[in-house]
Amino acid sequence: MKNKKITYKNFIHKKNLNLKMNKNLGNNFNKYIKKIYVNLDTTKDTFHSLSRKFKLNFKIDEIKKFKKFKTVTIIGMGGSILGSKAIYYFLKKKIKKKFIFLDNIDENKINNLKKKEDLKKILFIVISKSGETIETLSNLLSLQIIKKNSKNIIIISEKKNNPLHLLSKKMNLHLIEQKNFIGGRYSVFAEVGMLPAYLMGLNINEIKKNCLINFNLKNQNFLKDSSVKLTNLLLTQKFNNLIFFNYVPQLNKFLYWAQQLIAESLGKKGKGFLPLVSEAPKDQHSLLQLYLDGPKDKIFYIFSSKKEDHIKLNAKVLGNEFNFLTNNSLNQIKNAQKNAFIKVLKKKKIPFREFKIEDFTEQAIGELFSYFILETALIGKLAKINPFDQPAVEQVKISTKKILV
Numbered sequence: 001m002k003n004k005k006i007t008y009k010n011f012i013h014k015k016n017l018n019l020k021m022n023k024n025l026g027n028n029f030n031k032y033i034k035k036i037y038v039n040l041d042t043t044k045d046t047f048h049s050l051s052r053k054f055k056l057n058f059k060i061d062e063i064k065k066f067k068k069f070k071t072v073t074i075i076g077m078g079g080s081i082l083g084s085k086a087i088y089y090f091l092k093k094k095i096k097k098k099f100i101f102l103d104n105i106d107e108n109k110i111n112n113l114k115k116k117e118d119l120k121k122i123l124f125i126v127i128s129k130s131g132e133t134i135e136t137l138s139n140l141l142s143l144q145i146i147k148k149n150s151k152n153i154i155i156i157s158e159k160k161n162n163p164l165h166l167l168s169k170k171m172n173l174h175l176i177e178q179k180n181f182i183g184g185r186y187s188v189f190a191e192v193g194m195l196p197a198y199l200m201g202l203n204i205n206e207i208k209k210n211c212l213i214n215f216n217l218k219n220q221n222f223l224k225d226s227s228v229k230l231t232n233l234l235l236t237q238k239f240n241n242l243i244f245f246n247y248v249p250q251l252n253k254f255l256y257w258a259q260q261l262i263a264e265s266l267g268k269k270g271k272g273f274l275p276l277v278s279e280a281p282k283d284q285h286s287l288l289q290l291y292l293d294g295p296k297d298k299i300f301y302i303f304s305s306k307k308e309d310h311i312k313l314n315a316k317v318l319g320n321e322f323n324f325l326t327n328n329s330l331n332q333i334k335n336a337q338k339n340a341f342i343k344v345l346k347k348k349k350i351p352f353r354e355f356k357i358e359d360f361t362e363q364a365i366g367e368l369f370s371y372f373i374l375e376t377a378l379i380g381k382l383a384k385i386n387p388f389d390q391p392a393v394e395q396v397k398i399s400t401k402k403i404l405v
Contacts, residue, residue, distance in 0.1 A: 001222035005210065005364040007356040008222060008371075011342075012229045012299075013349045018236050025228045025382050032381050033224070036374075037215050044181045046377065046388060049189040050211040050370055057177045057191050063198065066154065069123035072199055073100040073113070076127035076192070077135050078260055079184025080156075083369070084196035086188075086254035087207070090365045095200045102139045110142050119145055123199070125154045127192050129184050131162025134400060146171060156191050183388050185261050186377075188369050206362035211370040226353070227375055231382040233299060234271055239351060241298040242273040243291065245341070247280045247334050248305045248357060254365065255303070258372050265376050265387040273299075281337045292344060300345065300352035304338050306359070307331055 001008040041053045128136045157164040168175040244255045259275040315325035380387025
């Protein structure tokens with residue numbers, strides 16, 4: 001499938017699939033996608049954020065005052081922060097402000113922030129859907145920035161009886177309500193992704209512009225083919241490892257967003273893909289031997305870009321043996337390595353998919369988000385797995401609180 005912004009291809013050989021189940025999966029796909037599209041504008045669920053009628057819980061006029069901040073620190077975990085982080089690094093060349101992401105417990109990072117930055121001049125966006133994420137609360141407390149009527153703190157949380165919501169009321173901090181019907185890892189088009197994107201100086205309407213592109217008939221056919229084949233692989237459990245083989249550095253943070261989306265949504269009932277981010281061509285010199293000659297339990301997602309660079313190599317100094325490098329750019333070399341890798345995958349009939357980024361725009365990153373949200377949720381539905389809950393994660397959260405009490 002080729003759109004203006006991204007080219008998608010699948011290379012999943014028939015020998016890797018249980019072809020008997022494909023017809024039933026295809027019929028179920030038609031039923032699910034129709035239901036999603038019919039209810040998109042009216043039903044308050046995960047998919048509603050893709051609709052043009054979706055309304056954010058903030059008005060541009062009320063947050064314009066925060067645009068004066070040149071440095072912004074976002075505090076959150078998982079789906080609360082990975083989306084905005086992906087947007088920032090994908091479009092960093094367009095963004096003039098400095099964004100800092102606190103998405104782990106890292107004492108050194110906290111201490112460096114306190115030493116090197118004037119915290120009074122930083123806008124802090126604190127995000128937790130539940131309002132009680134331990135790591136988020138711990139990072140917020142460690143910064144010691146909470147003061148009555150603070151003008152440099154925005155809290156995004158559900159409006160319910162939780163610590164962050166109650167804190168915003170007690171200290172009179174700016175609160176933006178996070179919608180309770182959209183889970184964190186699916187919330188990039190809601191407040192947690194679009195507020196930071198606006199403050200980055202990006203056009204949030206452009207980010208959402210291609211959200212519906214995968215409902216077009218031609219694109220839907222590719223989505224169907226992909227969802228059916230990947231569900232087939234998930235159910236037969238022949239391929240448990242999903243390798244994001246990435247030749248595009250700007251895409252790394254997006255892939256960590258996709259990693260959470262796929263792992264938490266589909267890793268249930270003894271099934272699931274283990275998504276791993278692998279940087280290319282670097283990992284061709286460390287992991288490629290295992291990838292190609294090790295256990296045949298992997299499917300590869302290969303990411304590349306059409307980006308042109310202007311640095312041409314002159315290899316005459318190395319002698320005739322390496323003269324083939326002369327007049328090639330760094331991106332041409334990466335593409336040659338990618339094509340050589342693909343050639344071997346085809347020869348060995350190892351399943352893979354290819355995603356080529358045609359340009360680095362708001363529309364492109366929005367299209368990527370919407371495609372992976374739809375595909376992942378549909379695979380869950382087809383496999384009879386709830387793609388929206390995370391029961392095992394909740395068990396660990398409950399256990400952690402008991403240990404700390």
